[in-house]
Amino acid sequence: MDFTFTAEMIEWRGPAPFYYLPIPKDICEEIKAAAKLLSYGWGVIPVTATIGKTTYTTSLFPKDGIYLLPVKNAVRLPEQLELSMKVKVKLSL
Numbered sequence: 001m002d003f004t005f006t007a008e009m010i011e012w013r014g015p016a017p018f019y020y021l022p023i024p025k026d027i028c029e030e031i032k033a034a035a036k037l038l039s040y041g042w043g044v045i046p047v048t049a050t051i052g053k054t055t056y057t058t059s060l061f062p063k064d065g066i067y068l069l070p071v072k073n074a075v076r077l078p079e080q081l082e083l084s085m086k087v088k089v090k091l092s093l
Contacts (some may be wrong), residue, residue: 001034001093003027009085012069019076021066021087028066029043031093038093041081052079 007021023031031038031045038045044059045067054075060067069089071081081087 001030003030003091004089006086006088007069007093008085009081009083010068011083014025019071019081021071021089023069023091025062027065027091031060031067034093045093048092049073049075051081051087054079058087 005024007024010020010022012018012020012093024059026092035043035045040046046057046059047069048055048057049069051058051071056072058070058072060069062068069091071087075081
């Protein structure tokens, strides 16, 4: 499954800030339909994401009925991404 979308970067504060892109609801519905086949536990789903020139692997996290795509500092800093910025993503499950 491949998707392209644009989302606004959000922050979740824990011991350190973590940055995420919320997956649009219509895409979340498609992912949920296939989640049992894709998840390796706790509802997380492994993915490959491309932002700008950077491609990386991570896992989607379920949160409040949608999924969140983590944006690692190894991606965020070289791509010059900031909080509240609209970010275009190519996502492969």
